[in-house]
Amino acid sequence: MKYRPKNCSIVMFSGLLTLATAFSSVAAEKEKVVATNLEPDHHVILENQYVTVMRVMIPPGQSTMFHEQHLDYVNTHIDGSPVQATYPNKPAKNFEMKSGNVKFGNHQGHSEVDKITNTGTTLNMQIAFEIKQPGPIGFGLSSRPAIPAFQQVLDAKSVKGWKVTLQPGESTHPYSQKGPGVRVFFNEGRVLEAIPGRPNRTKELWVHKGDALLTTAGEVELINGGDTPIVFNDYELK
CATH class of the missing domain: 2.60.120.10 (Jelly Rolls)
Structure with missing residues (x-):
């Protein structure tokens, strides 16, 4: 019977593991x-x-x-x-x-x-x-009303973002959006969006969890038109 060193199995296993890792890496590189x-x-x-x-x-x-x-x-x-x-x-x-x-x-x-x-x-x-475009694009410094409804969650070179929580009937108060953006909703609800220059006139929108909207620069006021809290993230390009 030939003598086999005690650590031979460990060496063999280590070699097989290294080989398997190498094959996995090669396979990954070949994937489209x-x-x-x-x-x-x-x-x-x-x-x-x-x-x-x-x-x-x-x-x-x-x-x-x-x-x-x-x-x-x-x-x-x-x-x-x-x-x-x-x-x-x-x-x-x-x-x-x-x-x-x-x-x-x-x-x-x-x-x-x-x-x-x-x-x-x-x-x-x-x-x-x-x-799509390298930022900042040049829309200007964006901000939101200093009220508890807004919590800043992102401030990167090309975009800022706020988490917005509105209780039933609560408003964001009017604010000016400098650049285009994206709004992402975490739950279902009814949103009223004020129409600039038309007092007490709003657009009504039902949203669902995971809905997204494109937004544009201009005057904005959002109101929770439902009977439960509504939560969304509001992003604006710089």
């Missing part, structure tokens, strides 16, 4: 990479000259394709979950997308390729938008 707005789980729902808005839906246990992020983007987590991010040329990373969180991706000139797997047991849903 698509633009973010062409990835099948990133459904484009709104678009204008400034932004592309996508509803991202990843069922539990499923993965996106590898996709390239080459534009600044804002990602609002509507229904979060634990996820794994896989990259072609670096180790995978496990983390949690928490419901209500906001993530800014600084990718103008800093391209990144990844694949996201929903490792949880419930649907992962996000509203993400890419900013």
Whole structure:
């Protein structure tokens, strides 16, 4: 019987693990990479000259394709979950997308390729938008009324964002929006939007959880026209 060193099995296992990791990396590099707005789980729902808005839906246990992020983007987590991010040329990373969180991706000139797997047991849903032009574009410094309804959640080079919570009948008070933006809703409700120059005249809109709207510069006043609180994020390009 030939003598086998005690650590031989450990060495063999380590070698196999290294080999498996190498094969995995090669396989990842061979997978097709698509633009973010062409990835099948990133459904484009709104678009204008400034932004592309996508509803991202990843069922539990499923993965996106590898996709390239080459534009600044804002990602609002509507229904979060634990996820794994896989990259072609670096180790995978496990983390949690928490419901209500906001993530800014600084990718103008800093391209990144990844694949996201929903490792949880419930649907992962996000509203993400890419900013098509390098920022700041030059719309000016934006602000919101200094009332408890507004909580700033993002201040990046190209965009600012506020979480807005309105109680039934509560108003944001009139304010001036400098640039275009995106509004993302976390729950269902009735929103009244004042029509500038027409006192007591409003547009009525029913919104649902995960709805998104494109917004434009101008005078704004929003009122909760329902009987339950309404929560949304209000983003404005700089």
